[in-house]
Amino acid sequence: MNSPLNKELVDAICIANGLRNAKELGNTTIRQLVSVVSDIERATGERYVRMEMGVPGLEPSKIGIEAEQRAIQTGIAAKYPAIMGIDELKREASRFIKAFINIDVPDKCIVPTVGSMQGAFTALLACKQMRDDRDTILFLDPGFPVQKQQCQVMEIPYLSFDVADYRDEKLGPKIEEYLRSGKVAAMLFSNPNNPSWMCLNERELRTIGELATKYDVVVIEDLAYLNMDFREDRSVPFQPPFQPTVARYTDNYVQLLSASKIFSYAGQRGAIIAISEGLFEREFDGFERRYGNGHFGRSLIHKILYCLSAGVTHTVQYAMTAMFKAASDGEFNYIESVKEYGRRAQRVKEIMLRNGFHIVYDKDCDQEVGDGFFFTFGYKDMTGEMLINKLIYYGISAIPLGGTGSAREGLRGCTSSISEVQYDELDKRLKLFSRDY
Amino acid sequence: MNSPLNKELVDAICIANGLRNAKELGNTTIRQLVSVVSDIERATGERYVRMEMGVPGLEPSKIGIEAEQRAIQTGIAAKYPAIMGIDELKREASRFIKAFINIDVPDKCIVPTVGSMQGAFTALLACKQMRDDRDTILFLDPGFPVQKQQCQVMEIPYLSFDVADYRDEKLGPKIEEYLRSGKVAAMLFSNPNNPSWMCLNERELRTIGELATKYDVVVIEDLAYLNMDFREDRSVPFQPPFQPTVARYTDNYVQLLSASKIFSYAGQRGAIIAISEGLFEREFDGFERRYGNGHFGRSLIHKILYCLSAGVTHTVQYAMTAMFKAASDGEFNYIESVKEYGRRAQRVKEIMLRNGFHIVYDKDCDQEVGDGFFFTFGYKDMTGEMLINKLIYYGISAIPLGGTGSAREGLRGCTSSISEVQYDELDKRLKLFSRDY
Numbered sequence: 015m016n017s018p019l020n021k022e023l024v025d026a027i028c029i030a031n032g033l034r035n036a037k038e039l040g041n042t043t044i045r046q047l048v049s050v051v052s053d054i055e056r057a058t059g060e061r062y063v064r065m066e067m068g069v070p071g072l073e074p075s076k077i078g079i080e081a082e083q084r085a086i087q088t089g090i091a092a093k094y095p096a097i098m099g100i101d102e103l104k105r106e107a108s109r110f111i112k113a114f115i116n117i118d119v120p121d122k123c124i125v126p127t128v129g130s131m132q133g134a135f136t137a138l139l140a141c142k143q144m145r146d147d148r149d150t151i152l153f154l155d156p157g158f159p160v161q162k163q164q165c166q167v168m169e170i171p172y173l174s175f176d177v178a179d180y181r182d183e184k185l186g187p188k189i190e191e192y193l194r195s196g197k198v199a200a201m202l203f204s205n206p207n208n209p210s211w212m213c214l215n216e217r218e219l220r221t222i223g224e225l226a227t228k229y230d231v232v233v234i235e236d237l238a239y240l241n242m243d244f245r246e247d248r249s250v251p252f253q254p255p256f257q258p259t260v261a262r263y264t265d266n267y268v269q270l271l272s273a274s275k276i277f278s279y280a281g282q283r284g285a286i287i288a289i290s291e292g293l294f295e296r297e298f299d300g301f302e303r304r305y306g307n308g309h310f311g312r313s314l315i316h317k318i319l320y321c322l323s324a325g326v327t328h329t330v331q332y333a334m335t336a337m338f339k340a341a342s343d344g345e346f347n348y349i350e351s352v353k354e355y356g357r358r359a360q361r362v363k364e365i366m367l368r369n370g371f372h373i374v375y376d377k378d379c380d381q382e383v384g385d386g387f388f389f390t391f392g393y394k395d396m397t398g399e400m401l402i403n404k405l406i407y408y409g410i411s412a413i414p415l416g417g418t419g420s421a422r423e424g425l426r427g428c429t430s431s432i433s434e435v436q437y438d439e440l441d442k443r444l445k446l447f448s449r450d451y
Numbered sequence: 452m453n454s455p456l457n458k459e460l461v462d463a464i465c466i467a468n469g470l471r472n473a474k475e476l477g478n479t480t481i482r483q484l485v486s487v488v489s490d491i492e493r494a495t496g497e498r499y500v501r502m503e504m505g506v507p508g509l510e511p512s513k514i515g516i517e518a519e520q521r522a523i524q525t526g527i528a529a530k531y532p533a534i535m536g537i538d539e540l541k542r543e544a545s546r547f548i549k550a551f552i553n554i555d556v557p558d559k560c561i562v563p564t565v566g567s568m569q570g571a572f573t574a575l576l577a578c579k580q581m582r583d584d585r586d587t588i589l590f591l592d593p594g595f596p597v598q599k600q601q602c603q604v605m606e607i608p609y610l611s612f613d614v615a616d617y618r619d620e621k622l623g624p625k626i627e628e629y630l631r632s633g634k635v636a637a638m639l640f641s642n643p644n645n646p647s648w649m650c651l652n653e654r655e656l657r658t659i660g661e662l663a664t665k666y667d668v669v670v671i672e673d674l675a676y677l678n679m680d681f682r683e684d685r686s687v688p689f690q691p692p693f694q695p696t697v698a699r700y701t702d703n704y705v706q707l708l709s710a711s712k713i714f715s716y717a718g719q720r721g722a723i724i725a726i727s728e729g730l731f732e733r734e735f736d737g738f739e740r741r742y743g744n745g746h747f748g749r750s751l752i753h754k755i756l757y758c759l760s761a762g763v764t765h766t767v768q769y770a771m772t773a774m775f776k777a778a779s780d781g782e783f784n785y786i787e788s789v790k791e792y793g794r795r796a797q798r799v800k801e802i803m804l805r806n807g808f809h810i811v812y813d814k815d816c817d818q819e820v821g822d823g824f825f826f827t828f829g830y831k832d833m834t835g836e837m838l839i840n841k842l843i844y845y846g847i848s849a850i851p852l853g854g855t856g857s858a859r860e861g862l863r864g865c866t867s868s869i870s871e872v873q874y875d876e877l878d879k880r881l882k883l884f885s886r887d888y
Contacts (some may be wrong), residue, residue, distance in 0.1 A: 045534075045753070074528035082523055082766070091511035091519075091770075092715045097482075128565050128720075128760035135759055139604070164758045166741065167576070168605075278529045281765035283565075304603065316482070321601045322572060323565035327764045328718035329519070333528075 018407040018446070019058060027053045036406055040399025040414050047402075051411045063440045064431045065362075065412040068208065068388065070278040071430030072354060077346055078279050081336035082329040095325040097315060099126040099286075103335040107271070107286050110338040113251035114241055117261045119269075123294040125315050126326040126334065129283040130238055130272035134202075135164050136322065137234045137268045137287060140314040141200035142170045144298035152192050154203035154222075155419030156210050156375075158236070161202060162419070176421035177203070178212060181379050186221040193229040200268075201226065204236035205258065206243050209388045209418050209426035210375035211359075213243045216258045223263025232293065233260045236270045241349055244356040245384045249349040251342050265292035275387065276348050277337045284330040289314070352387075358429035359385035361437055366391050369444035374415065374424035390415060392424030393451070401425055404451065408443045455844040455883070456495060464490045473843055477836025477851050484839075488848045500877045501868045502799075502849040505645065505825065507715035508867030509791060514783055515716050518773035519766040532762035534752060536563040536723075540772040544708070544723050547775035550688035551678055554698045556706075560731040562752050563763040563771065566720040567675055567709035571639075572601050573759065574671050574705045574724060577751040578637035579607045581735035589629050591640035591659075592856030593647050593812075595673070598639060599856070613858035614640070615649060618816050623658040630666040638663065641673035642695065643680050646825045646855050646863035647812035648796075650680045653695045660700025669730065670697045673707045678786055681793040682821045686786040688779050702729035712824065713785050714774045721767040726751070789824075795866035796822035798874055803828050806881035811852065811861035827852060829861030830888070838862055841888065845880045 021036075028036045031050045039047060047066050055062055098104070104121040111119050127133040138161070142149045151165055153174035165172045173192055180188040192198055201222065206213045214222070226233045241248040241257045248255050261267045269288040274280035294311035302308035305317045340346035363373060363385065374390035376383055383389075391412070393401055398414030402425060405411070412425035432440075458473075465473045468487045476484060484503050492499055535541070541558040548556050564570040575598070579586045588602055590611035602609045610629055617625040629635055638659065643650045651659070663670045678685040678694045685692050698704045706725040711717035731748035739745035742754045777783035800810060800822065811827035813820055820826075828849070830838055835851030839862060842849070849862035869877075 043753075069531050070529045072529065073526060079523050079528055082528075083520060086516050086519055089510060091516055091718045092507045092509065093718045094506050094711075095718055095720075128764075131761040132759060160758055160761075163754065167755055167758055274531075280531045281528045283532075283760060283762065283764045316480075317600065318604055321597055321604055322569060322759060323720055324568040324597075325720065327565075327720050327767060329766075330764060 018450070019054065019060065019409065021407065023057060024054060024407060027057060037403050039406055040402050041416065044413055047411065047413060060409050063410045063436050063443065065410070065427035065429070067431060068428045069430055070275055070280050071432075072278040072351060074279050074281070075277040075337050075346070075348070077340045078273070078277060078282070078333035078337045082282075082333045085329040085332035090328045093328065095328040095331060097320045097325050099124065099326070100331045100335070103331045103338075106335045106338040106342065107288065109342045111271070111288055113342040114248065114257055115259050115261070116254070116256040117259060119288045120291055123289045123291050123311065125287050125319065126331055127285045127287055127319065128323050128326055129274060130236065130270040130285040131160070132322060133270040133272070133285050133287045134161050134234070134236065136314060136319045137270065138164055138170060138200070138202070139168055139318055140310070141232050141234070142168065143304060144300045144310065144313070145199060146300050146303065148197050148199045150197045150199060152189070152198045152201045153419060154201060156207065156415060157202070157204060157419055158208050159417040173198070174419045176419065178210065178375055179421065182218065185218050186225060189222065189225050193225060193231055198229070198231050200232040200234055202234040202236065204238055206239040206384070206386060208238065209415060209420070210390055211383050211386050211388050212375055212378050213384065214258065215379065216262070219258055219260045220263045223260045226260070226264040226266045231266065233264060233267045234270065235260050235267060238270070238272050238275055239387055240271060240276050242276070242352055242355070242386050243384050244353055244386060245381070249347050251344050261290065265290050267293065273334055273337060276352065278351070279333065279337070282327065282330045282333060284326065284334045286334070355387045355429045356385040358432050359389050362427065362429060362432060362440065363389055363391075365437060365441045365444060369441070370394070370448045371444065374422050387429060389427050389429070390424050391427055397423045398425050405447065408447045410440070410443055455887070456491070456497065456846065458844065460494060461491060461844060464494060474840050476843055477839050478853065481850055484848065484850060497846050500847045500873050500880065502847070502864035502866070504868060505865045506867055507712055507717050509715040509788060511716050511718070512714040512774050512783070512785070514777045515710070515714060515719070515770035515774045519719075519770045522766040522769035527765045530765065532765045532768060534757045534762050536561065536763065537768045537772070540768045543772045543775040543779065544725065546779045548708070548725055550779040551685065551694055552696050552698070553691070553693040554696060556725045557728050560726045560728050560748065562724050562756065563768055564722045564724055564756065565760050565763055566711060567673065567707040567722040568597070569756075569759060570707040570709070570722050570724045571598050571671070571673065573751060573756045574707065575601055575607060575637070575639070576605055576755055577747070578669050578671070579605065580741060581737045581747065581750070582636060583737050583740065585634050585636045587634045587636060589626070589635045589638045590856060591638060593644065593852060594639070594641060594856055595645050596854040610635070611856045613856065615647065615812055616858065619655065622655050623662060626659065626662050630662060630668060635666070635668050637669040637671055639671040639673065641675055643676040643821070643823060645675065646852060646857070647827055648820050648823050648825050649812055649815050650821065651695065652816065653699070656695055656697045657700045660697045663697070663701040663703045668703065670701060670704045671707065672697050672704060675707070675709050675712055676824055677708060677713050679713070679789055679792070679823050680821050681790055681823060682818070686784050688781050698727060702727050704730065710771055710774060713789065715788070716770065716774070719764065719767045719770060721763065721771045723771070792824045792866045793822040795869050796826050799864065799866060799869060799877065800826055802874060802878050802881060806878070807831070807885040808881065811859050824866060826864050826866070827861050828864055834860045835862050842884065845884045847877070847880055
């Protein structure tokens, strides 16, 4: 590719995908963007540097696959999985959390979900319903747009602000502005952060935890990228350093842990919810009124989660059990497997910077932001929309930060689908782009 | 077991399970009843005739298992399943529907769900949200209690009546009483019916379909027990007789088809939603207002279903594909496999009648109700609650009809967990019971 792609062709493909023209790519859904890029690849024979999808780019864990193959031979495909989850999974998940986060969550407070998508849906709805006098979710943005879509589907009010401008000692006062109203039922964030890859540190998590206790607000901590902050080595089970967590500082927490990214197991839709024992056992008036029983754990599991899917695919529960166990036993270094994303991010970011691009979320408090699954990039003073509308002609795809609640302009890139052989091509295309703009 | 079980022991186990005494068994959940019975079995060494759980009692389909084993070797465990479902599944599901229901549903109108539990949740929520001026669900009862729990969780108003008293020409006027208000968004029923095993016939389905069109109400048809009315042989693909369906009489339908019972595949949580093309393509103001796009199919799939679990376990989609295909190809007679339930029902009902019990829902219009997965039974003028509170001491378990929206008193029995060797024991226990009462 020595020149930009044919404008008419790209526009025609956008139109065939339900857009008016390529300019609309900037505020479409990821799914539509994926579809447009795939169609352009087919039509032109050119391979894009695809950074729009947040999907695993590695082989799935063999340990999980083998466990599923063994499990399915035992006839369990016929048997409804217990809604609480199989005992072994609850036990190994609790041990894994101890090994890599260093907190204690009893088996009974852990329940499997159909991906953390179902985990977030369940947790958000439970937090909305548990009290009659507060129903609002506060998102510490930028974040995963579909969690806001979940609120929209469930008619849950939400607020949000971009955390990047309120790091360290600025964080507490900013959060308190929102909590003071008394309307906030829960706060949600992902750590490491999707899309910016910023990582809240223990000081900030202490602040969040203490405010959660003070205002009696639940913290939903999305750990989709658990321990994928590669700036320190957290790969040895039961040894520090551990994943930073709000759970050390409040008893009002719900953690979402998914096998999708850490074990490259997204296809099988396995995750767990871990709830602090204090919260699990608490009684709430909203649950009492709705379900005749105010117990948080029982309401979340038997009333809400049960009626979403009647449990999690039986064999997948065995896969998760085996992967958690092997990681805790020190036999499966899951962090080493996913470090590849960090290496790719480093290379891609270096190529970007060399060609006049900048990293949008470049700082993590006083450090450089780490290299991992996602990174953010911009070009001169272009908005995210403008940038994707132009890059699309240069064989490069990524998604605008606009949909993530970001206060900054630019794109989110995911390193998972980039292969070694594409670095030179990326450099060439970005050179072409920077020559033109 | 020559005498009833020890009352103190049974009461103690009930109390240990969170009940005040055995009398509360009559209005507890199925799950709690299951737990009590399992504990009594452990404590006494006596094996119950367990009829409380609606779970498959046969081996899972080998075709499904082999397909999953093949699929998981291809690395798809790492890849997010497309939210629309894999192409092969959509194609084979469409063909299966043609082969065994004789209706035409295009591939694009079919989407996999995590069991029909997720299918019903999605369909109910879509029907509530699609129009701003109607939000109520009408259940043609008796029915599956968890679908009402779904309404409770989503705050969807619902109405219901017991269909048994309004069969044939009485059905239309009764339904119209409810539809005339203009508040009903959708009607839901299962056919064959859980728990009564009554089967709505083509005449009644025509009535329902015509009213659905007249009042513009969606019909959600739960086909969990597809073609398990064994009074006629519907086992030959693409040959009549077919499963009766409302889809022949209205364009306002959504069908729920699950692999759990027909393929004995409940553990893997695989099902599909099939939507009539007319409904799929329609635009609704409620969706337009909420999601900026009024399209029924896109709203249901990309807005609601997507945010519930981000798709269905990848390997399970291949299992469903293979089972649907083998059935349509005439290579897998799934109806022959599940006919065992009918044989068991016949034996158990005969033993019940011989010991002074009666069948609660005994008629299906002018026919005897068929023998299948579920049946209903009562004793003299005892309420369902009274009956289970007494039978529990005789080593027999089943669930009261109260929770199903039934207007009649008695219990639901499921034939799936009864084995050949238990018939004599059942006879002995019922004799003991009828001697005592």
